[in-house]
Structures are given as structure tokens and as C-alpha cells.
Amino acid sequence: MGVELNQRLFSAADSLRSKMDASEYKNYLLGLIFYKYLSDKLLQKVVELGAESLEEYDTVEKQTEYYIKQLEDEAIKQDVIDALLDTIRYAIEPDYLFNVLAEKAHKNTFQLNDLKKGFLEISANFIQFKGLFDDVDLESNKLGLDAQQRNVTITEVLKKLSDIDILSYGGDIIGDAYEYLIGLFASDAGKKAGEFYTPHMVSDMMARIVTLGQEEKSLFSVYDPTMGSGSLMLNVRNYLKYPDKVKYHGQELNTTTFNLAKMNLILHGVEAEALTNLRNADTLNKDWPREEPYTFDSVIMNPPYSAHWSADEKFIRESRFERYGKLAPKSKADFAFLLHGLYHLKETGTMAIVLPHGVLFRGAAEGVIRKNLIENGEIDTVIGMPANLFYGTSIPTTVIVLRKNRTKQDVLFIDASKDFIKGKNQNMLSEENIDKVISAYKNREDVEKFAHLASFEEIKENDYNLNIPRYVDTFEEEPPVDMAKIGKEMKTIRAEKAELDKSLYEAISSLQHKPEDEEWIKGALEVFDDDK
Incomplete structure (x- = not known):
């Protein structure tokens, strides 16, 4: 399962890989994966706190509907939020949940400003997340030269990540997959990311x-x-x-x-x-x-x-x-x-x-x-x-x-x-x-x-x-040289060379040539004669 998650997460980087260096696009991909994890974890916790079955609420869509319904009930709204703060130590408004933004991406109605508000809300309200999304620069020209192009780029990333049910992998697999991506970014970006x-x-x-x-x-x-x-x-x-x-x-x-x-x-x-x-x-x-x-x-x-x-x-x-x-x-x-x-x-x-x-x-x-x-x-x-x-x-x-x-x-x-x-x-x-x-x-x-x-x-x-x-001698002695074998190989090489010289000499001698080339051919034949 871990290998599958690694592959799926890394494939989500395709929309960014051609636009910037790995040391830069890692900030976007890893930041969005983290935000999705927080969002999906919150929804799962809401169902658990409500003593409902995760088998019944087995998709983020169903969990989101349940969350919205709970928050609409003024009698229990504050209790739900307090319970989240007591257990996972944070809360996210439904409009800024990752899956809600991803659904807009699939419908091509997503706006970068909504994601930016989501980042700002969780960073400002919960000290443990302060500044965590500062490097996800949604205004960067590297995402696109204008707002529309930047919107398209992040839309594509959201679509790819939305298909991954991160929490279903469980345990340390999520963290290990994250670590896997960090290693790949370090490899791709060389010294800066290393x-x-x-x-x-x-x-x-x-x-x-x-x-x-x-x-x-x-x-x-x-x-x-x-x-x-x-x-x-x-x-x-x-x-x-x-x-x-x-x-x-x-x-x-x-x-x-x-x-x-x-x-x-x-x-x-x-x-x-x-x-x-x-x-x-x-x-x-x-x-x-x-x-x-x-x-x-x-x-x-x-x-x-x-x-x-x-x-x-x-x-x-x-x-x-x-x-x-x-x-x-x-x-x-x-x-x-x-x-x-x-x-x-x-x-x-x-x-x-x-x-x-x-x-x-x-x-x-x-x-x-x-x-x-x-x-x-x-x-x-x-x-x-x-x-x-x-x-x-x-x-x-x-x-x-x-x-x-x-x-x-x-x-x-x-x-x-x-x-x-x-x-x-x-x-x-x-x-x-x-x-x-x-x-x-x-x-x-x-x-x-x-x-x-x-x-x-x-x-x-x-x-x-x-x-x-x-202190540690790792010197390896060279194996003894077989001089008899080398002498035999040299003799064979000389014989092969003499045979080649002879063939070339005969080929040049048989060539038809102009009178003015006589001197050149005579010189060449003398060289081969000397070699012989």
C-alpha cells in the first residue's frame, strides 16, 4: 500500500514539475498534501465524536454533509467545535475543507482566494499551524503569468490529490510517503534541497x-x-x-x-x-x-x-x-x-x-x-x-x-x-x-x-x-603480473599488425593513380617496406 501511495502522490506533482525547480514546487505539493490530511482527519473525527459508524459515512462527501448538518444545529454547534479542539486541537470551516475546494476544482469553479482563506484561517487561529502555509505562494508567477493561469495550475493539482483517500492507508504509511517525497525532492533539486x-x-x-x-x-x-x-x-x-x-x-x-x-x-x-x-x-x-x-x-x-x-x-x-x-x-x-x-x-x-x-x-x-x-x-x-x-x-x-x-x-x-x-x-x-x-x-x-x-x-x-x-589499513595488494602471458599477447598483436600492414601495402600497390601521385605512393610504399 505504501508504494501505491508514493506513486499516486508523486504523480500529482506533474502539474508543477515543468514550471519550477523541485526545491520550490515541493512547497506547494507537500503543503497541499498536509492540508488534505488535516481536512480529512477532521471529518473522520467528527463522525467518531458523533458516535456514528465510519462504515456508514465512508466517503468524505458523506462526512462533509454530516459535519455541515451538525454545525447548522445551533444546540450542538459549539459542542462539536469544542470536542474537535479537545481532541485534534483544530477546526476548519466547511467552505474551506480540502474536499469542498477539490469538488469546485472538478467543476471548474475553484477560486485561489478560497484556498488562501483556508490557509489563513487555520494558521491564524491555531498556534501549532502558524506560518506553516506561508511558502505556498499562490500569487507566484511560476504557477502562471496571470491569475487565471495560476488558478488552472492549482486546480489540476487539487483534482489529482482529491482522488487519494489518504487516511485509508493508516498508521505511519502517510508519514512515510511524505518522507519518500521529501527524499525525491532532495534528489531532484540537488544541493539546495539536499x-x-x-x-x-x-x-x-x-x-x-x-x-x-x-x-x-x-x-x-x-x-x-x-x-x-x-x-x-x-x-x-x-x-x-x-x-x-x-x-x-x-x-x-x-x-x-x-x-x-x-x-x-x-x-x-x-x-x-x-x-x-x-x-x-x-x-x-x-x-x-x-x-x-x-x-x-x-x-x-x-x-x-x-x-x-x-x-x-x-x-x-x-x-x-x-x-x-x-x-x-x-x-x-x-x-x-x-x-x-x-x-x-x-x-x-x-x-x-x-x-x-x-x-x-x-x-x-x-x-x-x-x-x-x-x-x-x-x-x-x-x-x-x-x-x-x-x-x-x-x-x-x-x-x-x-x-x-x-x-x-x-x-x-x-x-x-x-x-x-x-x-x-x-x-x-x-x-x-x-x-x-x-x-x-x-x-x-x-x-x-x-x-x-x-x-x-x-x-x-x-x-x-x-x-x-x-588506523585502518585497507590497502589491497595488486595481484602478481603474469609476464609470460603478456609476452605471448604482445607477440600475437605484432603478428596481427604485420598481417594488416601487408594487406594495406598490397591494396595501395594495386590502386590506379595519376602520374602526379607517384611520389606520394612511392613514399607510402617505402613506409610499409620499412615496417616490414
Whole structure:
């Protein structure tokens, strides 16, 4: 069922795909899918609250009629609205329900202004949806050069989406389909869209790492300070005994991406109240959450690589950074992100962060920070990932695992750079690739050409350089060359060449030619004579 929904949702993008870049039309398609979900969910809830059978009211049309009838009864109207606010925390006027607008689209009477009013009403009246539809720009010239053309474009999208009974798929399938679309947009749009999405298999691997040993917790907290679409946080619950008890905290600088994460969490069944723990702000320049201490069972993040930040000297006095002696350089915020995440990690927690390889060996301030982390025993594992794995960059990356409660200073090195499935545009990880990494991470033992547990003394001898090839030797010896075989092949090639020369010589000799060509042919024949 999930595959079918994926295909149907993506086909709805046809009306937009030729008009704008994927990083832009994703805002329209994902926003409309989310609005349809809210609308359809409300109608289903109205029937349930009225103690009616969903088998009797089995279409959105019947449910809409029932909803309108309830609201027309002044004696129960307010009770119906109050019940919706108590359960799903929002309400939508019948005129602005998705299916009502879609019906107008099918009749070619739809007006963009009606959809705009629907967006404004739900955003203005319910704080959890504030600003969520701001990026669905219904006045954009990319939808059409005039109001009529824009109306036609959105009409076609509404028609295609109206045929999909989203709620019939149930469970996480809706959210997973949404995640599927986000991944496709990241792939299509390259670097610009790749900023908000971590490939699913990488996210899966990191989620398994940060939950290891904590699977039985009845209450589990996860924090992503650069949350993008929220996929890293959401994946964590797949490896916990009580997935409904996960508490999500996330921060994202880009407002459009922040809204996308909120939609993604809601579609995965995260309660609206939990969205108050998501924040649209700059993680590095203003620490959040600020309550002392505010720490989490897991921190998981894929920050922008080597980003610029202020590196203001005031930060060296902050508890996030002061223990490490130096601030990350202005042009490379990698260690600033890492230290921020580590600061918010519980003593019993695990953190996983994706960074470029430079953090493993660069000197100056970064060298000082890395040395302090190693001496504190906070770097637990360094995993080398394959190149061309992330959207928008072909560089190989490393996943660094950190923990606070360690009694040792050793570091496990895993070189997974050669374990991947080659794709046309992006490389991918298979389940077997991930299982191999997780097995090495659990066992914490040497595996030939794949993993090495380095002692503190060994790392110190390497001047605190964590470059993976210093610890994991993946060199493959070239097979011995069979000189006798090569000599035989060369002899055969020479014989074939001599035969070809002879044939060409005979062909040129037999040609009829003009007297003035005599010199040219004589020269050619001399060349072949010399070769012979």
C-alpha cells in the first residue's frame, strides 16, 4: 500500500514539475498534501465524536454533509467545535475543507482566494499551524503569468490529490510517503534541497547507534539542533520499545525547512503539543534549550558542512565551549555544532553527528578542540562513510559517535567507505552495509581492513590525528603480473599488425593513380617496406 501511495502522490506533482525547480514546487505539493490530511482527519473525527459508524459515512462527501448538518444545529454547534479542539486541537470551516475546494476544482469553479482563506484561517487561529502555509505562494508567477493561469495550475493539482483517500492507508504509511517525497525532492533539486534531508539509510544507521542500550526506556528524549525535515529524529523511534513515548526537541534556522519538519512530525502521528519543542532559530548564536541542565538521551544531527558562523569571543565563556580551550574557526563551524550537541547530551546518552573528514585532522583551533575531546574520552567511534552519499555533495563524510560516561580514552575506527551500492546519481547503503557497521560498533574489536580499536597511546603517538587511514589499513595488494602471458599477447598483436600492414601495402600497390601521385605512393610504399 505504501508504494501505491508514493506513486499516486508523486504523480500529482506533474502539474508543477515543468514550471519550477523541485526545491520550490515541493512547497506547494507537500503543503497541499498536509492540508488534505488535516481536512480529512477532521471529518473522520467528527463522525467518531458523533458516535456514528465510519462504515456508514465512508466517503468524505458523506462526512462533509454530516459535519455541515451538525454545525447548522445551533444546540450542538459549539459542542462539536469544542470536542474537535479537545481532541485534534483544530477546526476548519466547511467552505474551506480540502474536499469542498477539490469538488469546485472538478467543476471548474475553484477560486485561489478560497484556498488562501483556508490557509489563513487555520494558521491564524491555531498556534501549532502558524506560518506553516506561508511558502505556498499562490500569487507566484511560476504557477502562471496571470491569475487565471495560476488558478488552472492549482486546480489540476487539487483534482489529482482529491482522488487519494489518504487516511485509508493508516498508521505511519502517510508519514512515510511524505518522507519518500521529501527524499525525491532532495534528489531532484540537488544541493539546495539536499540541505534539509539526510538519506534514509544513513538516518537509519545513526538512529540504531544512538538508541543502542536504551531501547527499553519508557521515556526517551531526542534532540536535533539542525533538524532539517526532522527525519533523523523520527527514525529514532523505530528502534525503541515505546515509540509513542519519544519526546522530540529540534531547532532549524531556515523557516521553510522548519515548517516542513513540523508537517512531517504531525503526519507521523506526533501530537500537536509536542511541536512547542521545535524552534525556528540559529542554533550556534543563541543556545537553546537554556534550562540548566537541559540534556537528552540522544543527540543526532547532520549540520551544514564547514558553515560560517560569528565565532564571537563571548562564546568562549559559554558552558557549551569553554572546556575545550578554543572556538571553532569562523569559516568552519563543524566543531561548534559538535560541541553544542555534546553539551546537551545526558551523561548516559549517545550522540551521532555527520561531518566532513577535515574535523579528523585539521590543526590550529580545531586540533586543540579535538585533543581535549580525546583526552576527555568523549569521542567513542569514528565511522568513515562512502563518497557521494549525501545530496548536494560528493565528498566522503564521517559519522562521529560521542558519549560522556566513558572510563576509557580509546577510539573505535570503522572504515565503511567501500561498502555501498553504486547509484546513477547518488551512492546508497544496503541493509547489509549498515548491519556490518552496527556489528563492528557493538563488538568494538579489530576487523581486518574494516575496523580498529585504537588505544589512547596510539592516538597520542599520531599527534591526536584521527584520520581513518592511519588506523585502518585497507590497502589491497595488486595481484602478481603474469609476464609470460603478456609476452605471448604482445607477440600475437605484432603478428596481427604485420598481417594488416601487408594487406594495406598490397591494396595501395594495386590502386590506379595519376602520374602526379607517384611520389606520394612511392613514399607510402617505402613506409610499409620499412615496417616490414
